[in-house]
Amino acid sequence: MPLAGVNNIKGAWRRSLRLPGNSAFTFLKTSTMPHDFGDASAPVTIAVIGCGNRGRTYASYAIAEPTQCKVVAIAEPRPMTRKLMAEAHFVDKTLVFEDYRDLLKASAETIQTVGKRLADAVLVTVQDSMHEEVTLAFAEQGYHILCEKPMSTTLEACFRMEAAVKKAGIIFGMGHVLRYSPYNKALTEVVRSGALGQLINVVHIEPVGWWHFAHSYVRGNWAREKDSAFSLMTKSCHDLDILCHWLFPGTVSRVSSFGSLQHFRKDQKPKEAGDATRCLDCPYEQDCAYSAKKVYLDPATLRQDGWPSSVLVDGIPDIENVTAALQTGPYGRCVYECDNDVCDNQVVNIEFSTGATASFTMIAHTKLQCDRQTRIHFAFGEIVGDMSSFTVTDFRTRKSTHHTPKSEGGHHGGGDLGLIRTFVEAVRTKDQSLLGTDATDALRSHIAVFASEKARLEGTVVDVVQFEKEMREKYGVEEA
Structure with missing residues (x-):
């Protein structure tokens, strides 16, 4: 990836304002939550559950408009992605979690001890199959929720989510960004x-x-x-x-x-590709429309935030780690040899x-x-x-x-x-x-x-x- 592209990604991760305090309880004592206390001038505070492409995209509003909202807690299993997100938003280390369940537990403790949630709202930007469990858990604690689309992967789960949101009486945003x-x-x-x-x-x-x-x-x-x-x-x-x-x-x-x-499908595979199952080993790669080398290493394909190459690695993509991912990971596979x-x-x-x-x-x-x-x-x-x-x-x-x-x-x-701005105002x-x-x-x-x-x-x-x-x-x- 060109150096300029990498620098753009680094900058997007790191631009923000520092939050006060050095512990969950210090943060709670020194910050004001408009949902609980009606301070219309204070930024809406947000916890991000899942710091992949969608989580970073919505959270970037806090960097662009720090007087409107702040990211104050995150949960993300990937170490480097978690580290970069925490650095970009200056999240206190005690509010950085590997698993959303740990964040939920910490929230329950502070609600019981201090009488306040860790944030006003949560962004549910985990994998689709997890939307229900995360939404139900945080709705029960009274958090306002913005859930990435789809609502869930089964209709039964969607019914349960609607019921939980209505019971909690919270603000609910759906990732229907159009x-x-x-x-x-x-x-x-x-x-x-x-x-x-x-x-x-x-x-x-x-x-x-x-x-x-x-x-x-x-x-x-x-x-x-x-x-x-x-x-x-x-x-x-x-x-x-x-x-x-x-x-x-x-x-x-x-x-x-x-x-x-x-x-x-395999029956559509070009004959020239032979038995190759990975693009980097394929004799037809240069002529293939779906060459992983073209998609993930070609500067003409990449956006300033590094997508889609950013999906392949934990952290900032570069030529070395993207190439390694194509050699061994799912994104280096021939599209005609996948199990889709x-x-x-x-x-x-x-x-x-x-x-x-x-x-x-x-x-x-x-x-x-x-x-x-x-x-x-x-x-x-x-x-x-x-x-x-x-x-x-x-x-x-x-x-x-x-x-x-x-x-x-x-x-x-x-x-x-438009969605995150409207959700914050709601x-x-x-x-x-x-x-x-x-x-x-x-x-x-x-x-x-x-x-x-x-x-x-x-x-x-x-x-x-x-x-x-x-x-x-x-x-x-x-x-x-």
Whole structure:
């Protein structure tokens, strides 16, 4: 990796302000928590559970806006990642934990001894299968929670999370970042205005990106359903959520879906690759679109934060440790020799209670990387957008207006920043409505995703209302 890229990563880790105190109890005595004491001028304090890419991304808001929030505690099993995160946010060493259970235990002790939690809120940015256990544990202690998407990997777990959040009466944010980008906020304003009449149809596409899909869903943590969930959930649950958001107050009534794993299979392996199972040993590597050498060592691929190479190593990636990871780790494997099983393409057809329809496509094989393409059709006009700008056409006036909302930078069109900023303000003001959603709303869009996967697997049209009723009966959950 170029030296400039490494320096950018180091800088991102280390820019922050030092927190007072040298122990958990000293910290509690010298800091003010707005949730407990109503000090609107004090930064909202946050504990980060999982310091990988998503945890660092959300936590970076504390570095950019230290008067708004502070990271005061972390839990992360990887030693160097934990060390760098603690240094970047100047977290007191007594509030740095290897396991979230240790943080939870320390919190319980301080609540019992001092009557205060260690922080106002927690960011749940661990692996998807852990979302439920972490959320339930910290909700019980009264922490406000921002949970990365998906809510969980099973519908039963999602039901339990909704119940726990409602029982605790806490602020709950869901990592449906698309809602919070300047682009989507501006587009939603036009949709909700009713200026173009009845909303009739939406066509929405998520182009994942050919090497991005290979990174995350072939070689990576989301490659096997048993380890996480099906790809419609892990990659595109926030796309179905934004469709539900646009079509509100309509609700999803019926879905059908088709999709499969078409390309990333052994029978698709180029003959020139022979018996090679790793890219660094492959005679076809230079000509392969999915060469791990190109993806993880090519400066043209890397972002300033080092992703995707940063995922391969514990700490700051460089040529030596990334090369070593490609020689022995999962990300150096041939994409045609992996044990992945999730869909690389899927379409979902949706009918809403209003009679409106929507179609969604998730496709791996694209040049665009997560830059959604959207067409929204109304009785008297249409909106056509690409995540950066959108054009509104009014059929009555025959005029088209182009909108380019100001970008705030960052990922998901600024949605990451928009979400964490809104969550912090919701915690500060104790106002769930600022987020424009809650645990029940998040559950509702997740139900649509689970129903869509059922439709794909069974080759049927699923009545979502009936599906939810059956699932609530199955898991003993009362109607929302």
